[in-house]
């Protein structure tokens with residue numbers, strides 16, 4: 001496999017002088033996009049309560065789709081018949097889909113895992129299904145996403161060394177099978193997933209074996225699953241050194257502002273998380289000066305802007321009092337506006353981070369954001 | 384009171400040669416707008432699941448707010464403190480608010496009505512409240528809507544003549560009290576409401592007495608409450624003759640395509656109804672060729688446009704199959720797209736009607752729309 005046949009390539013522009021933060025461009029069949037980036041999650045072919053044109057408006061680049069959910073409803077073959085996921089959901093930017101493995105391990109019942117794959121009962125109608133490295137690729141080939149992910153085992157972080165060694169080595173074998181099954185290499189890029197929990201040797205072996213496959217990008221898996229932020233940073237620090245600098249690096253499930261900054265400083269390029277939209281639907285708003293829980297009655301007659309200098313439609317057209325009213329009366333518009341706002345907050349944070357990297361200011365940037373956001377305040381409401 | 388002090392004036396442009404359909408302009412403190420018009424309903428300071436900018440985009444002119452709901456939450460005084468309802472909900476077009484009476488009669492408990500007003504327990508926290516002609520005006524003065532409505536009694540259609548005579552005469556006295564209480568005549572126009580159910584003499588007296596008050600507009604009340612369409616048309620036919628041709632005429636609660644056309648032909652200028660947004664949230668879509676229930680499984684892989692020649696965002700960017708998927712998975716975006724679509728359908732119907740009136744073609748227009756929509760098909764799914 002040569003570079004010319006790879007659907008997605010990463011171009012490193014600059015590394016911050018004082019951290020590992022990378023400023024880059026990711027070239028895809030749906031355009032060239034700026035990293036580091038945050039990818040809004042569109043689980044079921046829709047970023048919940050937000051229109052595709054609104055995602056464009058707030059500066060979304062990649063969005064994410066969940067293979068497990070799309071496989072069940074409406075089905076990957078129906079999406080293929082629709083002309084692919086981009087066309088089905090009207091998103092002309094790039095899409096990354098996961099392998100479905102994470103949901104099989106977190107949502108499905110009666111799992112049994114073997115070298116061949118995973119048998120499980122799905123959470124919609126309870127029927128028995130089988131997911132393997134080959135099935136995960138076949139589904140994602142049908143979806144037509146720009147970046148597709150290998151099936152891996154979402155193993156618990158605090159398992160035994162022996163279990164995690166067996167699991168992470170199997171994940172590498174599954175990457176090889178995925179690569180072999182992948183039919184559409186010129187239009188879809190297969191990323192491998194480095195596993196090994198908190199063990200240096202397992203991460204090193206996993207990374208080295210995957211890198212030998214010369215995949216167009218690598219995710220670091222098994223993090224942001226309950227371990228401490230410090231522990232996550234420790235693992236990132238010793239894992240990224242084994243990854244090539246000319247390939248994109250993706251970390252799943254990170255969406256808290258402090259973690260995004262720390263992980264960028266550790267050299268990660270791509271992130272996704274349901275956090276901004278999930279907490280939005282509960283009335284929690286990310287703002288420059290910390291989290292606002294808009295359902296709190298103290299906002300009833302607060303006619304100030306959500307975020308003093310944010311530029312999204314919600315923040316510039318509506319007051320805290322209006323949002324409070326929408327949530328108080330369970331009006332659907334509240335979920336839409338809060339979701340737009342939180343996504344824009346994170347997308348803007350990434351824009352600012354890209355600027356900071358270009359200026360070698362990530363150390364100062366981190367301090368400024370965390371100070372303003374209130375990470376240093378006692379009892380600050382974070383995430 | 385002279386014309387110069389009236390906040391809203393109606394300008395008659397043309398009457399269809401073969402029907403009573405009127406083409407006009409309504410001048411308001413928030414711009415000049417085209418009649419006949421359909422007004423989307425924004426009950427709680429939001430048209431459910433639709434953004435104000437989306438309402439602009441689909442050609443909404445007036446929107447409606449419900450005084451009863453806004454009085455309870457967030458409260459009219461809070462809205463006044465916010466700078467009025469326009470600013471609170473970010474709507475810079477005109478707003479019409481009702482008097483609150485309809486909701487008191489349909490939602491509240493333990494009503495008792497007297498000459499003074501209505502005492503009732505509200506449906507949110509059960510506390511006892513009192514609504515009078517003066518209170519209804521005070522609330523609407525706080526809301527700052529362009530058109531405000533007098534309090535009337537929403538009497539059942541099939542009551543006795545004696546009851547309806549007493550009720551409709553009291554409504555006229557309430558209009559006089561409302562006019563006296565109205566503090567803001569240069570910015571807000573008070574419309575009276577003609578009552579009298581199906582009785583010619585009651586309607587005539589109600590209309591004549593209200594017209595003597597020289598109000599800037601008149602609603603025809605007590606219709607679209609369960610009587611037949613034929614009966615409604617009969618009442619409109621003999622009621623509009625008593626109304627001045629230089630004042631706007633408003634009919635509440637009509638949103639079915641055939642009824643809108645018939646009522647325009649009877650000389651009505653303004654309509655509102657929750658129908659398009661309410662059925663949208665159930666997955667019912669109005670299209671040129673009839674109602675589509677998008678939750679029906681036959682749309683699962685129907686990749687055609689919702690409505691072959693409609694121009695709204697939902698119809699031009701998404702397929703029936705995608706809408707089916709959104710409703711099947713209970714995704715919030717479905718409610719937004721379906722609501723935009725149905726509102727645009729009715730707003731476009733009114734645009735086409737205005738064109739037909741200008742060309743004296745309302746008879747042909749009615750036949751064409753009803754034929755295509757399927758009103759003449761046996762077992763057609765209508766409204």
Ligand SMILES: [Zn+2]
Pocket residue numbers: 295296297300324328
């Ligand atoms: Zn409150």
Ligand SMILES: [Zn+2]
Pocket residue numbers: 678679680683707711
């Ligand atoms: Zn179905």
